[in-house]
Amino acid sequence: MxxxxxxxxxxxxxxxxxxxxxxxxxxxxxxxxxxxxxxxxxxxxxxxxxxxxxxxxxxxxxxxxxxxxxxxxxxxxxxxxxxxxxxxxxxxxxxxxxxxxxxxxxxxxxxxxxxxxxxxxxxxxxxxxxxxxxxxxxxxxxxxxxxxxxxxxxxxxFPASPPARVPDPLGRQVLGYLGRLSEDKNFPDLVQLLIALERRQPGRHLLLACGDVHSASCHPERVRAALAEQGVTPSAFEHCGALPNAAVWGVLGRMDVMLFPSTSNLETLGRVLIEASFAGIPVIGGQHAAAPELVPGEALVPVHYHPGLVFDTHHDHSLGHLSGADLLAAVEGRQGRVPQAFGRxxxxxxxxxxxxxxxxxxxxxxxxxxxxxxxxxxxxxxxxLPPALTAPAALEAIDTAQRWFLDLHDRSAPTFAATLQALQALSAHPERTQRFLQRLAQTRGDFTNVGAIDIELCGVMRFWPEVRQNFI
Incomplete structure (x- = not known):
């Protein structure tokens, strides 16, 4: 270079x-x-x-x-x-x-x-x-x-200084979660953790979640119903919704410990772990993806991967789970540690x-x-994966992708409706394409909506990777 x-x-x-x-x-x-x-x-x-x-x-x-x-x-x-x-x-x-x-x-x-x-x-x-x-x-x-x-x-x-700590007014231990409320992030496991903790010490815990609801099973109404069914007061769960990043620091300031149970196929880092490091918030998580690079080992619990799992890369998937007993022991044992990653x-x-x-x-x-x-x-x-491409084949494929990319951004074109119909006809995942079209009607519809146009173009290119998860 x-x-x-x-x-x-x-x-x-x-x-x-x-x-x-x-x-x-x-x-x-x-x-x-x-x-x-x-x-x-x-x-x-x-x-x-x-x-x-x-x-x-x-x-x-x-x-x-x-x-x-x-x-x-x-x-x-x-x-x-x-x-x-x-x-x-x-x-x-x-x-x-x-x-x-x-x-x-x-x-x-x-x-x-x-x-x-x-x-x-x-x-x-x-x-x-x-x-x-x-x-x-x-x-x-x-x-x-x-x-x-x-x-x-x-x-x-990041802000100039870490957020101020805000103790819970009821003296509860605040278990924090930042990110999509979804099954691939194993958010339902945290609901079960809260139930187990509250059975042992009723009224002593709050699960504080901040993020967009991605899976139906994680909808706040369903979470509160599940708590009530198990005899736990629904007020033990609080959902802040999806907040601007600048407002997330105030949520971090309320946490006693951040929980990071994700075993998603999407994980590359865990931005929230760097945010927790800056804010001085202890973390308990699973030994998945980059978490072992960021969080001290004593704060991580083993991941039980699903051997033989075969999954596509068009969707998010939970690749394993964290034992409820391990999570419970880590929280009750105060095993959370502050990630030493911010300076790096x-x-x-x-x-x-x-x-x-x-x-x-x-x-x-x-x-x-x-x-x-x-x-x-x-x-x-x-x-x-498909066979590796030659340079001419790659240029031809990119040219095809580019035409679709531009057409999907041109709402004013008289051919736009026909473009969307053609996209639906090509789709191998019609439910996902339908969600894309619904979101298209509600937003600006550009490529900053990650997981929308970019994923639909994979369908256009007939690019459908598949992964097998082996036991090691």
């Missing part, structure tokens, strides 16, 4: 659709990067923002915007392949920094599948954890010698700017010396 005196860097001006019910980690990550490159910290870079859709609609505009650029940051979710195709088609020379924000998830897997034959020296795949790094090298052999730095500059969006990730802003400038250090692929072992166990997952 070659550093340039004042590197010229281009990126999409990422702004999450304000009509979405909640920003997820992908949205926040891209907004953080845009904010960092607008900040005084980026004074050594010549930063140029653009609109991805405008680039894809006009090669002339793309050539004008990117002709003299040294580096493009693919700050657009799982759509980096469009920048690689533009580079080939227009004969340009910029480096591309892409990322993976969701692990076993079709759209990021498709991105890597399409990018593979078009990669050049200097291109980089940023990952948030050694777990994600190990997983992607396991799935994609072409990444064996490719730069995969640990780089997630999320702390640029705070340094990633400087690392990111160095990457953009063309610098490279092999140590950026490793955790600091003395860190717990990380990335172990990824060989339990065996993925079925």
């Amino acid at each position: 070659r550093a340039v005196a004042r590197p010229r860097v281009a990126l999409h001006d990422y702004r999450t659709d304000p009509l979405l019910p909640q920003k997820d980690g992908v949205n926040l990550a891209h907004e953080n990067i845009a904010a960092l490159l607008r900040s005084p910290a980026a004074v050594g870079l010549d930063v140029r923002f653009h609109d991805l859709l405008a680039l894809l609609r006009s090669d002339d505009h793309a050539a004008e915007a990117l002709a003299d650029v040294d580096c493009v940051v693919a700050n657009v979710g799982p759509h980096a392949h469009y920048y690689l195709a533009l580079r080939e088609r227009l004969g340009l020379r910029y480096r591309v920094i892409r990322d993976v924000r969701t692990a076993m998830w079709s759209s990021y897997l498709l991105q890597e599948h399409l990018c593979a034959p078009l990669l050049r020296e200097g291109d980089v795949l940023m990952v948030a954890s050694v777990y994600t790094q190990s997983l992607y090298r396991h799935f994609f052999p072409h990444l064996a010698g490719h730069p995969l730095p640990l780089c997630y500059p999320l702390t640029v969006g 990730y705070q340094a990633h802003a400087e690392r990111f700017l160095a990457l953009v400038a063309g610098q490279w250090d092999p140590d950026w692929e490793r955790l600091p010396e003395g860190s717990p072992p990380a990335g172990a166990g990824v060989e339990r997952w065996q993925m079925r």
